[in-house]
Amino acid sequence: xxxxxxxxxxxxxxxxxxxxxxxxxxxxxxxxxxxxxxxxxxxxxxxxxxxxxxxxxxxxxxxxxxxxxxxxxxxxxxxxxxxxxxxxxxxxxxxxxxxxxxxxxxxxxxxxxxxxxxxxxxxxxxxxxxx
Amino acid sequence: xxxxxxxxxxxxxxxxxxxxxxxxxxxxxxxxxxxxxxxxxxxxxxxxxxxxxxxxxxxxxxxxxxxxxxxxxxxxxxxxxxxxxxxxxxxxxxxxxxxxxxxxxxxxxxxxxxxxxxxxxxxxxxxxxxxxxxxxxxxxxxxxxxxxxxxxxxxxxxxxxxxxxxxxxxxxxxxxxxxxxxxxxxxxx
Numbered sequence: 001x002x003x004x005x006x007x008x009x010x011x012x013x014x015x016x017x018x019x020x021x022x023x024x025x026x027x028x029x030x031x032x033x034x035x036x037x038x039x040x041x042x043x044x045x046x047x048x049x050x051x052x053x054x055x056x057x058x059x060x061x062x063x064x065x066x067x068x069x070x071x072x073x074x075x076x077x078x079x080x081x082x083x084x085x086x087x088x089x090x091x092x093x094x095x096x097x098x099x100x101x102x103x104x105x106x107x108x109x110x111x112x113x114x115x116x117x118x119x120x121x122x123x124x125x126x127x128x129x130x131x
Numbered sequence: 132x133x134x135x136x137x138x139x140x141x142x143x144x145x146x147x148x149x150x151x152x153x154x155x156x157x158x159x160x161x162x163x164x165x166x167x168x169x170x171x172x173x174x175x176x177x178x179x180x181x182x183x184x185x186x187x188x189x190x191x192x193x194x195x196x197x198x199x200x201x202x203x204x205x206x207x208x209x210x211x212x213x214x215x216x217x218x219x220x221x222x223x224x225x226x227x228x229x230x231x232x233x234x235x236x237x238x239x240x241x242x243x244x245x246x247x248x249x250x251x252x253x254x255x256x257x258x259x260x261x262x263x264x265x266x267x268x269x270x271x272x273x274x275x276x277x278x279x280x281x282x283x284x285x286x287x288x289x290x291x292x293x294x295x296x297x298x299x300x301x302x303x304x305x306x307x308x309x310x311x312x313x314x315x316x317x318x319x320x
Binding site: 003004005006007036037038039040052053055056057059060061062063064066067071098 | 160161162163164165166167168170177179180181200202204205206207208
Protein backbone atom coordinates (compact mmCIF):
# COMPACT_ATOMS: atom_id res chain seq x y z
CA UNK A 1 0.00 0.00 0.00
CA UNK A 2 1.42 3.37 -0.93
CA UNK A 3 0.87 6.35 1.37
CA UNK A 4 -0.84 9.45 0.02
CA UNK A 5 1.11 12.12 -1.87
CA UNK A 6 0.50 14.56 1.01
CA UNK A 7 2.82 12.47 3.18
CA UNK A 8 5.78 12.70 0.78
CA UNK A 9 8.02 15.67 1.64
CA UNK A 10 9.44 15.90 -1.90
CA UNK A 11 5.93 16.16 -3.34
CA UNK A 12 4.85 18.76 -0.77
CA UNK A 13 7.97 20.84 -1.50
CA UNK A 14 7.47 20.63 -5.28
CA UNK A 15 3.80 21.55 -4.88
CA UNK A 16 4.62 24.61 -2.75
CA UNK A 17 7.22 25.78 -5.27
CA UNK A 18 4.79 25.27 -8.12
CA UNK A 19 2.05 27.32 -6.42
CA UNK A 20 4.52 30.17 -5.83
CA UNK A 21 5.41 30.11 -9.54
CA UNK A 22 1.72 30.12 -10.37
CA UNK A 23 1.23 33.30 -8.39
CA UNK A 24 4.13 34.91 -10.26
CA UNK A 25 2.44 33.95 -13.52
CA UNK A 26 -0.89 35.53 -12.57
CA UNK A 27 -1.34 38.48 -10.24
CA UNK A 28 -5.06 37.71 -10.12
CA UNK A 29 -4.47 34.45 -8.28
CA UNK A 30 -5.59 34.96 -4.68
CA UNK A 31 -5.76 31.39 -3.36
CA UNK A 32 -4.63 28.04 -4.68
CA UNK A 33 -4.44 24.54 -3.27
CA UNK A 34 -3.12 21.17 -4.32
CA UNK A 35 -4.90 18.29 -2.63
CA UNK A 36 -5.28 14.55 -2.94
CA UNK A 37 -8.36 12.97 -4.54
CA UNK A 38 -9.40 11.82 -1.07
CA UNK A 39 -9.24 15.28 0.44
CA UNK A 40 -5.82 15.74 2.01
CA UNK A 41 -4.10 19.10 1.75
CA UNK A 42 -0.72 18.87 -0.01
CA UNK A 43 0.17 22.57 -0.38
CA UNK A 44 -1.66 25.87 -0.52
CA UNK A 45 -1.12 29.53 -1.23
CA UNK A 46 -0.87 31.54 0.95
CA UNK A 47 1.14 28.84 2.66
CA UNK A 48 0.37 29.84 6.23
CA UNK A 49 -3.38 29.19 5.90
CA UNK A 50 -5.00 26.00 7.17
CA UNK A 51 -6.00 24.07 4.07
CA UNK A 52 -7.61 21.09 5.78
CA UNK A 53 -11.23 22.12 5.37
CA UNK A 54 -10.85 23.47 1.84
CA UNK A 55 -9.03 20.31 0.72
CA UNK A 56 -11.98 18.23 1.90
CA UNK A 57 -14.45 20.51 0.11
CA UNK A 58 -12.49 20.63 -3.15
CA UNK A 59 -12.15 16.84 -3.27
CA UNK A 60 -15.89 16.46 -2.67
CA UNK A 61 -16.61 18.90 -5.51
CA UNK A 62 -14.26 17.01 -7.80
CA UNK A 63 -15.98 13.71 -7.02
CA UNK A 64 -19.45 15.24 -7.44
CA UNK A 65 -18.35 16.61 -10.84
CA UNK A 66 -17.24 13.11 -11.81
CA UNK A 67 -20.58 11.71 -10.58
CA UNK A 68 -22.51 14.24 -12.68
CA UNK A 69 -20.57 13.51 -15.89
CA UNK A 70 -21.05 9.79 -15.22
CA UNK A 71 -24.79 10.27 -14.68
CA UNK A 72 -25.17 12.30 -17.87
CA UNK A 73 -22.84 10.00 -19.81
CA UNK A 74 -20.64 12.81 -21.11
CA UNK A 75 -17.25 11.25 -20.48
CA UNK A 76 -14.74 12.40 -17.88
CA UNK A 77 -15.01 15.72 -16.07
CA UNK A 78 -12.29 18.09 -17.33
CA UNK A 79 -12.66 21.08 -15.07
CA UNK A 80 -15.03 22.80 -12.66
CA UNK A 81 -15.71 26.50 -12.45
CA UNK A 82 -17.51 28.36 -9.68
CA UNK A 83 -18.21 31.97 -10.58
CA UNK A 84 -19.07 34.55 -7.94
CA UNK A 85 -19.27 38.30 -7.66
CA UNK A 86 -15.75 38.51 -6.26
CA UNK A 87 -13.93 35.99 -8.41
CA UNK A 88 -13.94 32.52 -9.81
CA UNK A 89 -12.67 29.18 -8.67
CA UNK A 90 -11.19 26.93 -11.33
CA UNK A 91 -10.45 23.34 -10.46
CA UNK A 92 -9.07 20.38 -12.34
CA UNK A 93 -7.23 17.13 -11.81
CA UNK A 94 -3.46 16.96 -12.28
CA UNK A 95 -3.17 14.73 -15.38
CA UNK A 96 -2.42 11.12 -14.50
CA UNK A 97 -2.21 11.79 -10.75
CA UNK A 98 -4.53 11.45 -7.77
CA UNK A 99 -4.14 15.18 -7.24
CA UNK A 100 -6.43 18.15 -7.74
CA UNK A 101 -5.44 21.78 -8.33
CA UNK A 102 -8.00 24.33 -7.20
CA UNK A 103 -7.40 28.05 -7.75
CA UNK A 104 -9.26 31.25 -6.92
CA UNK A 105 -8.79 34.23 -9.25
CA UNK A 106 -10.14 37.74 -8.73
CA UNK A 107 -12.37 39.34 -11.33
CA UNK A 108 -9.46 41.12 -13.03
CA UNK A 109 -8.78 37.77 -14.70
CA UNK A 110 -11.11 36.39 -17.34
CA UNK A 111 -12.35 32.84 -16.88
CA UNK A 112 -10.33 31.91 -19.97
CA UNK A 113 -7.13 33.25 -18.43
CA UNK A 114 -7.84 31.52 -15.12
CA UNK A 115 -8.50 28.22 -16.85
CA UNK A 116 -5.39 28.52 -19.03
CA UNK A 117 -3.13 29.27 -16.04
CA UNK A 118 -4.62 26.46 -13.94
CA UNK A 119 -4.28 23.97 -16.79
CA UNK A 120 -0.68 24.96 -17.44
CA UNK A 121 0.32 24.51 -13.82
CA UNK A 122 -1.58 21.26 -13.40
CA UNK A 123 0.41 19.92 -16.35
CA UNK A 124 3.66 21.25 -14.82
CA UNK A 125 2.84 19.41 -11.60
CA UNK A 126 2.21 16.24 -13.59
CA UNK A 127 5.56 16.64 -15.36
CA UNK A 128 7.35 17.23 -12.06
CA UNK A 129 5.91 14.07 -10.56
CA UNK A 130 7.10 12.04 -13.52
CA UNK A 131 10.72 13.17 -13.13
CA UNK B 132 -47.15 8.73 -1.02
CA UNK B 133 -44.85 9.05 1.98
CA UNK B 134 -41.16 9.81 1.51
CA UNK B 135 -38.30 9.30 3.89
CA UNK B 136 -34.75 10.61 3.77
CA UNK B 137 -32.41 8.38 5.72
CA UNK B 138 -28.77 9.10 6.43
CA UNK B 139 -26.15 6.38 6.83
CA UNK B 140 -23.46 7.59 9.19
CA UNK B 141 -20.49 6.12 11.02
CA UNK B 142 -16.71 5.96 10.67
CA UNK B 143 -14.74 5.08 7.54
CA UNK B 144 -14.88 1.35 6.95
CA UNK B 145 -18.17 0.74 8.78
CA UNK B 146 -19.94 -0.39 5.59
CA UNK B 147 -22.13 2.60 4.69
CA UNK B 148 -21.47 2.49 0.93
CA UNK B 149 -21.88 -1.30 0.86
CA UNK B 150 -25.19 -1.06 2.73
CA UNK B 151 -26.59 1.56 0.36
CA UNK B 152 -25.43 -0.40 -2.67
CA UNK B 153 -27.18 -3.50 -1.41
CA UNK B 154 -30.40 -1.70 -0.56
CA UNK B 155 -30.75 0.65 -3.49
CA UNK B 156 -33.06 -0.17 -6.37
CA UNK B 157 -31.45 2.47 -8.59
CA UNK B 158 -27.83 2.76 -9.66
CA UNK B 159 -26.10 4.30 -6.65
CA UNK B 160 -24.52 7.73 -7.05
CA UNK B 161 -21.03 7.21 -5.67
CA UNK B 162 -18.20 9.64 -5.05
CA UNK B 163 -15.19 7.47 -4.41
CA UNK B 164 -11.50 8.36 -4.38
CA UNK B 165 -8.52 6.12 -3.83
CA UNK B 166 -7.93 5.81 -0.11
CA UNK B 167 -4.55 7.12 1.02
CA UNK B 168 -5.15 6.06 4.63
CA UNK B 169 -4.86 2.34 4.11
CA UNK B 170 -2.70 2.11 7.20
CA UNK B 171 -5.83 3.14 9.15
CA UNK B 172 -8.56 1.32 7.22
CA UNK B 173 -7.37 -1.15 4.62
CA UNK B 174 -9.80 -0.57 1.78
CA UNK B 175 -9.05 0.59 -1.71
CA UNK B 176 -11.45 3.52 -2.04
CA UNK B 177 -13.33 5.87 0.23
CA UNK B 178 -16.40 8.09 -0.13
CA UNK B 179 -15.47 11.78 -0.38
CA UNK B 180 -18.83 13.53 -0.83
CA UNK B 181 -21.86 11.27 -0.55
CA UNK B 182 -23.56 8.08 -1.65
CA UNK B 183 -27.13 8.20 -2.88
CA UNK B 184 -29.62 5.43 -3.51
CA UNK B 185 -33.37 4.86 -3.44
CA UNK B 186 -35.65 2.02 -2.36
CA UNK B 187 -39.43 1.62 -2.30
CA UNK B 188 -40.93 0.10 0.83
CA UNK B 189 -44.55 -1.01 1.23
CA UNK B 190 -45.03 -0.57 -2.50
CA UNK B 191 -45.11 3.21 -2.68
CA UNK B 192 -43.01 4.69 0.11
CA UNK B 193 -39.87 6.03 -1.49
CA UNK B 194 -36.89 6.02 0.83
CA UNK B 195 -33.92 8.15 -0.19
CA UNK B 196 -30.68 6.77 1.18
CA UNK B 197 -27.75 9.12 1.68
CA UNK B 198 -24.34 8.06 2.96
CA UNK B 199 -21.81 10.41 4.52
CA UNK B 200 -18.03 10.32 4.16
CA UNK B 201 -16.85 8.97 7.51
CA UNK B 202 -13.75 11.13 8.05
CA UNK B 203 -13.94 14.35 10.03
CA UNK B 204 -12.26 16.38 7.29
CA UNK B 205 -15.56 16.01 5.43
CA UNK B 206 -17.69 17.31 8.30
CA UNK B 207 -18.94 20.15 6.08
CA UNK B 208 -20.78 17.40 4.12
CA UNK B 209 -22.27 16.14 7.39
CA UNK B 210 -23.83 19.57 7.96
CA UNK B 211 -25.27 19.63 4.44
CA UNK B 212 -26.65 16.10 4.54
CA UNK B 213 -28.06 16.14 8.05
CA UNK B 214 -30.35 19.05 7.13
CA UNK B 215 -32.29 16.96 4.65
CA UNK B 216 -32.54 13.71 6.61
CA UNK B 217 -35.23 12.52 8.97
CA UNK B 218 -33.61 9.41 10.35
CA UNK B 219 -30.24 7.77 10.71
CA UNK B 220 -28.74 4.32 10.45
CA UNK B 221 -25.51 4.58 12.39
CA UNK B 222 -23.09 1.83 11.40
CA UNK B 223 -20.10 1.14 13.63
CA UNK B 224 -17.48 -1.46 12.81
CA UNK B 225 -16.54 -3.67 15.73
CA UNK B 226 -12.90 -3.72 14.65
CA UNK B 227 -12.51 0.08 14.94
CA UNK B 228 -9.95 1.07 17.62
CA UNK B 229 -12.74 2.43 19.86
CA UNK B 230 -16.14 1.30 18.54
CA UNK B 231 -18.11 2.53 21.54
CA UNK B 232 -16.39 5.93 21.30
CA UNK B 233 -17.28 6.07 17.59
CA UNK B 234 -20.90 5.26 18.36
CA UNK B 235 -21.24 8.01 20.96
CA UNK B 236 -19.33 10.50 18.76
CA UNK B 237 -21.57 10.03 15.72
CA UNK B 238 -24.71 9.93 17.82
CA UNK B 239 -23.81 13.25 19.39
CA UNK B 240 -22.84 14.74 16.03
CA UNK B 241 -26.15 13.70 14.41
CA UNK B 242 -28.35 13.90 17.52
CA UNK B 243 -30.89 16.19 15.79
CA UNK B 244 -31.89 13.26 13.56
CA UNK B 245 -33.10 11.40 16.64
CA UNK B 246 -35.10 14.42 17.75
CA UNK B 247 -36.91 14.83 14.46
CA UNK B 248 -37.00 11.21 13.24
CA UNK B 249 -35.24 8.23 14.70
CA UNK B 250 -32.01 6.33 14.93
CA UNK B 251 -31.04 2.68 14.61
CA UNK B 252 -27.53 1.45 15.29
CA UNK B 253 -25.96 -1.41 13.33
CA UNK B 254 -22.78 -3.01 14.59
CA UNK B 255 -20.79 -4.39 11.65
CA UNK B 256 -17.83 -6.76 11.37
CA UNK B 257 -18.86 -8.29 14.71
CA UNK B 258 -17.94 -11.67 13.22
CA UNK B 259 -14.40 -10.49 12.40
CA UNK B 260 -13.18 -9.51 15.84
CA UNK B 261 -14.34 -10.06 19.39
CA UNK B 262 -15.26 -6.42 19.97
CA UNK B 263 -17.73 -5.10 22.53
CA UNK B 264 -20.94 -7.12 22.88
CA UNK B 265 -24.36 -5.75 21.97
CA UNK B 266 -25.07 -5.43 25.70
CA UNK B 267 -21.95 -3.30 26.11
CA UNK B 268 -23.02 -1.02 23.24
CA UNK B 269 -26.50 -0.71 24.77
CA UNK B 270 -25.10 0.01 28.24
CA UNK B 271 -22.83 2.71 26.82
CA UNK B 272 -25.81 4.17 24.98
CA UNK B 273 -27.92 4.27 28.13
CA UNK B 274 -25.02 5.77 30.10
CA UNK B 275 -24.27 8.54 27.59
CA UNK B 276 -27.79 9.15 26.29
CA UNK B 277 -30.21 8.02 29.00
CA UNK B 278 -33.81 7.60 27.92
CA UNK B 279 -33.25 7.44 24.16
CA UNK B 280 -35.08 4.64 22.38
CA UNK B 281 -32.48 3.37 19.93
CA UNK B 282 -32.43 -0.27 18.77
CA UNK B 283 -28.97 -1.80 18.38
CA UNK B 284 -28.41 -4.71 15.99
CA UNK B 285 -25.46 -6.63 14.68
CA UNK B 286 -25.64 -6.48 10.93
CA UNK B 287 -23.74 -7.44 7.80
CA UNK B 288 -23.96 -4.55 5.29
CA UNK B 289 -23.41 -7.06 2.47
CA UNK B 290 -26.61 -8.87 3.43
CA UNK B 291 -29.60 -7.18 1.81
CA UNK B 292 -32.19 -8.91 4.00
CA UNK B 293 -30.46 -7.83 7.18
CA UNK B 294 -30.10 -4.26 5.97
CA UNK B 295 -33.73 -4.19 4.91
CA UNK B 296 -34.75 -5.28 8.41
CA UNK B 297 -32.67 -2.50 9.93
CA UNK B 298 -34.18 0.04 7.54
CA UNK B 299 -37.73 -1.13 8.23
CA UNK B 300 -37.08 -1.04 11.98
CA UNK B 301 -36.01 2.58 11.59
CA UNK B 302 -39.02 3.54 9.48
CA UNK B 303 -41.44 1.92 11.93
CA UNK B 304 -39.64 3.69 14.77
CA UNK B 305 -39.96 7.07 13.00
CA UNK B 306 -43.61 6.54 12.11
CA UNK B 307 -44.52 5.46 15.65
CA UNK B 308 -42.79 8.42 17.23
CA UNK B 309 -44.44 10.67 14.68
CA UNK B 310 -47.87 9.19 15.45
CA UNK B 311 -47.35 9.77 19.16
CA UNK B 312 -46.19 13.35 18.65
CA UNK B 313 -42.70 12.64 19.97
CA UNK B 314 -40.79 14.45 17.23
CA UNK B 315 -39.59 18.02 16.93
CA UNK B 316 -40.29 19.99 13.74
CA UNK B 317 -38.60 18.78 10.57
CA UNK B 318 -35.90 21.04 9.21
CA UNK B 319 -36.19 21.84 5.55
CA UNK B 320 -33.31 21.23 3.19
